[in-house]
Amino acid sequence: MDDAKPFRPEARNPRGFGDRRARDLAAERSILASVSEVYERYGFEALDTPAFEYADALGKFLPDSDRPNEGVFALTDDDDQWMALRYDLTAPLARFAAQNWETLPKPFRRYAYGPVWRNEKPGPGRFREFIQCDADTVGSARPEADAEIIAMAVEGLEAAGLPRGQAVVKINNRKLLNGLLSTAGVGSEGQKLAVLRAVDKLDRLGPDGVRLLLGEGRLDDSGDYTKGAGLGAKGIEAVIAFTAAGRGGRSETLDAIAAAIGGSAEGDEGLAELQAIGVALGGLGVGEDRAVFDPSVVRGLEYYTGPVFEAEALIEDETGKRISFGSVGGGGRYDDLVARFTGERTPATGFSFGVSRLAATLRAANRTPGGEARGPVVVIAFSQDHMAEYFAVASELRAAGIPAEVYLGQSGMKAQMKYADRRRSPFAIMLGEDELAAGEVSIKDLDEGLAASKSLASNELWKETRPGQYAVKRAELVAALKQRLGSRA
Amino acid sequence: MDDAKPFRPEARNPRGFGDRRARDLAAERSILASVSEVYERYGFEALDTPAFEYADALGKFLPDSDRPNEGVFALTDDDDQWMALRYDLTAPLARFAAQNWETLPKPFRRYAYGPVWRNEKPGPGRFREFIQCDADTVGSARPEADAEIIAMAVEGLEAAGLPRGQAVVKINNRKLLNGLLSTAGVGSEGQKLAVLRAVDKLDRLGPDGVRLLLGEGRLDDSGDYTKGAGLGAKGIEAVIAFTAAGRGGRSETLDAIAAAIGGSAEGDEGLAELQAIGVALGGLGVGEDRAVFDPSVVRGLEYYTGPVFEAEALIEDETGKRISFGSVGGGGRYDDLVARFTGERTPATGFSFGVSRLAATLRAANRTPGGEARGPVVVIAFSQDHMAEYFAVASELRAAGIPAEVYLGQSGMKAQMKYADRRRSPFAIMLGEDELAAGEVSIKDLDEGLAASKSLASNELWKETRPGQYAVKRAELVAALKQRLGSRA
Numbered sequence: 001m002d003d004a005k006p007f008r009p010e011a012r013n014p015r016g017f018g019d020r021r022a023r024d025l026a027a028e029r030s031i032l033a034s035v036s037e038v039y040e041r042y043g044f045e046a047l048d049t050p051a052f053e054y055a056d057a058l059g060k061f062l063p064d065s066d067r068p069n070e071g072v073f074a075l076t077d078d079d080d081q082w083m084a085l086r087y088d089l090t091a092p093l094a095r096f097a098a099q100n101w102e103t104l105p106k107p108f109r110r111y112a113y114g115p116v117w118r119n120e121k122p123g124p125g126r127f128r129e130f131i132q133c134d135a136d137t138v139g140s141a142r143p144e145a146d147a148e149i150i151a152m153a154v155e156g157l158e159a160a161g162l163p164r165g166q167a168v169v170k171i172n173n174r175k176l177l178n179g180l181l182s183t184a185g186v187g188s189e190g191q192k193l194a195v196l197r198a199v200d201k202l203d204r205l206g207p208d209g210v211r212l213l214l215g216e217g218r219l220d221d222s223g224d225y226t227k228g229a230g231l232g233a234k235g236i237e238a239v240i241a242f243t244a245a246g247r248g249g250r251s252e253t254l255d256a257i258a259a260a261i262g263g264s265a266e267g268d269e270g271l272a273e274l275q276a277i278g279v280a281l282g283g284l285g286v287g288e289d290r291a292v293f294d295p296s297v298v299r300g301l302e303y304y305t306g307p308v309f310e311a312e313a314l315i316e317d318e319t320g321k322r323i324s325f326g327s328v329g330g331g332g333r334y335d336d337l338v339a340r341f342t343g344e345r346t347p348a349t350g351f352s353f354g355v356s357r358l359a360a361t362l363r364a365a366n367r368t369p370g371g372e373a374r375g376p377v378v379v380i381a382f383s384q385d386h387m388a389e390y391f392a393v394a395s396e397l398r399a400a401g402i403p404a405e406v407y408l409g410q411s412g413m414k415a416q417m418k419y420a421d422r423r424r425s426p427f428a429i430m431l432g433e434d435e436l437a438a439g440e441v442s443i444k445d446l447d448e449g450l451a452a453s454k455s456l457a458s459n460e461l462w463k464e465t466r467p468g469q470y471a472v473k474r475a476e477l478v479a480a481l482k483q484r485l486g487s488r489a
Numbered sequence: 490m491d492d493a494k495p496f497r498p499e500a501r502n503p504r505g506f507g508d509r510r511a512r513d514l515a516a517e518r519s520i521l522a523s524v525s526e527v528y529e530r531y532g533f534e535a536l537d538t539p540a541f542e543y544a545d546a547l548g549k550f551l552p553d554s555d556r557p558n559e560g561v562f563a564l565t566d567d568d569d570q571w572m573a574l575r576y577d578l579t580a581p582l583a584r585f586a587a588q589n590w591e592t593l594p595k596p597f598r599r600y601a602y603g604p605v606w607r608n609e610k611p612g613p614g615r616f617r618e619f620i621q622c623d624a625d626t627v628g629s630a631r632p633e634a635d636a637e638i639i640a641m642a643v644e645g646l647e648a649a650g651l652p653r654g655q656a657v658v659k660i661n662n663r664k665l666l667n668g669l670l671s672t673a674g675v676g677s678e679g680q681k682l683a684v685l686r687a688v689d690k691l692d693r694l695g696p697d698g699v700r701l702l703l704g705e706g707r708l709d710d711s712g713d714y715t716k717g718a719g720l721g722a723k724g725i726e727a728v729i730a731f732t733a734a735g736r737g738g739r740s741e742t743l744d745a746i747a748a749a750i751g752g753s754a755e756g757d758e759g760l761a762e763l764q765a766i767g768v769a770l771g772g773l774g775v776g777e778d779r780a781v782f783d784p785s786v787v788r789g790l791e792y793y794t795g796p797v798f799e800a801e802a803l804i805e806d807e808t809g810k811r812i813s814f815g816s817v818g819g820g821g822r823y824d825d826l827v828a829r830f831t832g833e834r835t836p837a838t839g840f841s842f843g844v845s846r847l848a849a850t851l852r853a854a855n856r857t858p859g860g861e862a863r864g865p866v867v868v869i870a871f872s873q874d875h876m877a878e879y880f881a882v883a884s885e886l887r888a889a890g891i892p893a894e895v896y897l898g899q900s901g902m903k904a905q906m907k908y909a910d911r912r913r914s915p916f917a918i919m920l921g922e923d924e925l926a927a928g929e930v931s932i933k934d935l936d937e938g939l940a941a942s943k944s945l946a947s948n949e950l951w952k953e954t955r956p957g958q959y960a961v962k963r964a965e966l967v968a969a970l971k972q973r974l975g976s977r978a
Contacts, residue, residue, distance in 0.1 A: 007545075008829065008830060008831075008832060009543070009545035009546050009548075009829065009830060010830070011546065011584045011585075011587035011588035011830040011831075012543065012546070012584075012588060013539065013588075014539065014541045014542065014543055014566065014570075014572050015566065015568070017539035017540075017541050018539065019536065019537065019538050019539070019585055020536070020537040021534070021535075021536060022534040022535045022536070025535040025536075025537055026535070040865075040892055041865075041887045041890070041891075041892050041893070042865070042887065042892070042893075042894060043864065043865030043866075043867070043892050043893060043894030043912070045510070045511040045862070045864070045912075046510075046511045046514040046515070047508065047509070047510060047511070047514070048508065048509040048514055049508050050502065050503065050506035050507065050508070050618050051506075051540070051574075051604060051606070051618060052503045052506050052562075052618070053503065054498070054501070054503055056496075056498035057498050057500065057501070059498075073541075073564060074564070075562060075563070075564045077503065077504065078608075079504070081503075083503050085540075095500045095501075096500075096508055098500035099500035099501060099502075105908050105911035105912050106898055106908065107897050107898050109894065115540060117540070119567075129539050129540060129541070137897065139898060140897040140898055140899075141899070142897050142899075144876055144880070144895070144897055145897045148894075148895075148897070279876075279877065280876065280877070280880060282877065283876065283877035283878075283879075283880035283881055283884075284880050284884055285881075285884055340497065340498065341497060341498060341499070341500040342497075342500075343497060373534075375532065375534070376529075376530075376531070376532030377532075378532070387633055387768075387769065387772065388768065388769070388771065388772035389772075390772075391633070391769060391772035391773050392772055392774075395772075395773055395774055398530045398531065401530070402530075403529055403530050403531070403532050404530070404531075404532060405531060405532030405598065405637075406633070406637075408596050408626065408629040408631050408633055408634045408637070409595055409596050409628060409629055410629075410630070410631075419594050419595065422594035423532070423534075423594050
């Protein structure tokens, strides 16, 4: 290596980590503001925990915790303790609640938002850093606490930009399937987990594929073999019948579930919880079009102990039927997470919006929360001699609440206009020698100019008529811009 | 180890990482919203880069980069590339600008906020994760670009809650001291850096301590010896005279600086830049009470190449004199950061608010941006039989924009009132059997109740009179609460 040649790193993002520009950020911030406002209206207080937790405090609760690095970004501190970046906002809440339990108001209701990190294989649209926005109630075993979480999810979806009919929250209860499996004689936790994982693939594989995974196993198209849960034929059909018990109305579904699980202490407990959730949802005014019971919902995380929730965006297919456009959040009851620290079971329930996912969904549905961002008004810099005057104009506009800037590069007029276009500026302001002499300012309406340049026949004609360009008295500039900005809002 | 006894991790924060509760977050969010609004008004667009950068892209620009781990949290990705968490928002911007230079509007003006991480020794009030909020202009060499950055810092301080007279931005230029050192025959970069570090300690050590560090070296009280920059007596006094050249007015200071640096090409260039910044600050309406030239300002970061800025909060001492209450932000011109990637010098300048520091400063000054957070209205849960009615009341209040919740624990009346107090609720709502029968609701004003309980002689009397408790018709609840909330706002 030549010492005289300096090292030049390549400017690139780490794999699976993206940059977000103004438009995406506006959408994301709009979602966070709307959902936070809902959470606060329900009496949840803000909390922010750090990016790092000690690895032992995080535990091993990720869906693919069988991978060697457990899906987290971990490192050792200089005292040799392992720390890891949080992979969700729930595990840090459990740590916080256990640590401060004595002094917290109970039940403790908090919301939180921020990035989480997963050390997973990146892919197109699959990032290793993304934003979540959660609300949780710690210290209440009441089904009403679950119902409230669901009601907030429903209201949050609407506030974020998915109105009624474009989203639904699906509700299930882990105890139902557990009860059914107990009745069917399935004993080990490992086997139950295998059944959960099989049911979780229902969307992707359909009932027949899931039947194979519930039984001996399944060979997929690529030749990979997945060992099955080892249920017998009767058990398999009982599970499939259970997952298909979803009906239109909430009480019809509960009846169908009752028939499908066939009676067991744990199953009945789960059913009673769902019934109580249904009653509370009624009291909270959450209609059957916005929250449904659906026994096919599983949720990947192992730590759920009772009700689980999944929020799905809906879209109309060709026949007008509303079909799922993907999950935009989920949650459930997890009564054991705080107990990991304290040894005492502490009931808890919560919901997490996948904010990045929700923003992408809204973008795909051609909705842009936060609106299309416009750039600032650009004051053209003709001459170094008059910079103070340009700055005075920009200051005046800013003081009137109009974003504005003086062009600060070294390029000429044409490049400055191109710059204003790239910034999506609504107007360029020109104070050339002529304008200064006349006590005037020229306003160039860049949208009009663009439209005219497309329709006018020749460049010459364009130059002559100067479409979208108007002169106003210097003192009337702010009023003129306000009027023009107002009329297009 | 006994296998039957499960492992219980201790619930604790990693060293140097704190949790932030509602009050602190409200302050922080209020600062971010105010400062972002200023940045946007100046035409800066939002950008968010990921937490991680490749280590080679971050470079070694931290003040204490002589430590072995270079002050960052780093780990290897599964393809063996080193990644590190960003330690500021400037290095990621340089990477982003180099990566996207062709397609960016130029000059590129962006603002950004978010956490940064420093792997430093934690201490009281010294965290390893904190929030910064930056604005930078990349691609403009004009001193007007620096002036604009300074104007935004000044306006941002005011928007964040430090009005005129309670904050000042101090401006210096690295080229001045460099020019002075060249004239004094100081050649090596290492020696120049040693001089900068010595001057940076002026606040802490005073001129005599700095004289030692500029010369042979200094033995501190703990017995540690710091090798000096090795200047001769004449050079030492020239540097000290330079740092003391700050005067009241901006132009007086520039005259004093001109006299102190005694002429050199680089020094004259630095002086001309400050002069141009002064003119532009005038055009931007930034008065001499809010931005001053101060040759004692250094800024720790090595990458600055010209003007440097430091924002200080001010407080009145006993004599009424305004003294520094600590740095709350800083910045400067860094023309070489993008060149690290591209090989082409790209002029850039920016400013960074230390948001966590600013929030702590405002708290210490008894100002709480975002206001004192009040909790939600709490609907007392007397009986499971009437939960639906409690929920209906809470829903009504929320629909009217009043944060509200139903108590969802299992405790009795007294604990529920204590809960409401802990949440800093303004009101508790009671629907007991009596109220339900009468079609009424009882409102308990918790502030009034608290005040009365302190002043009343006996607990018995308190029970009889029920201070701060009022009955209203069920249908008039929302209107009654709105009126009471309004009258105390």
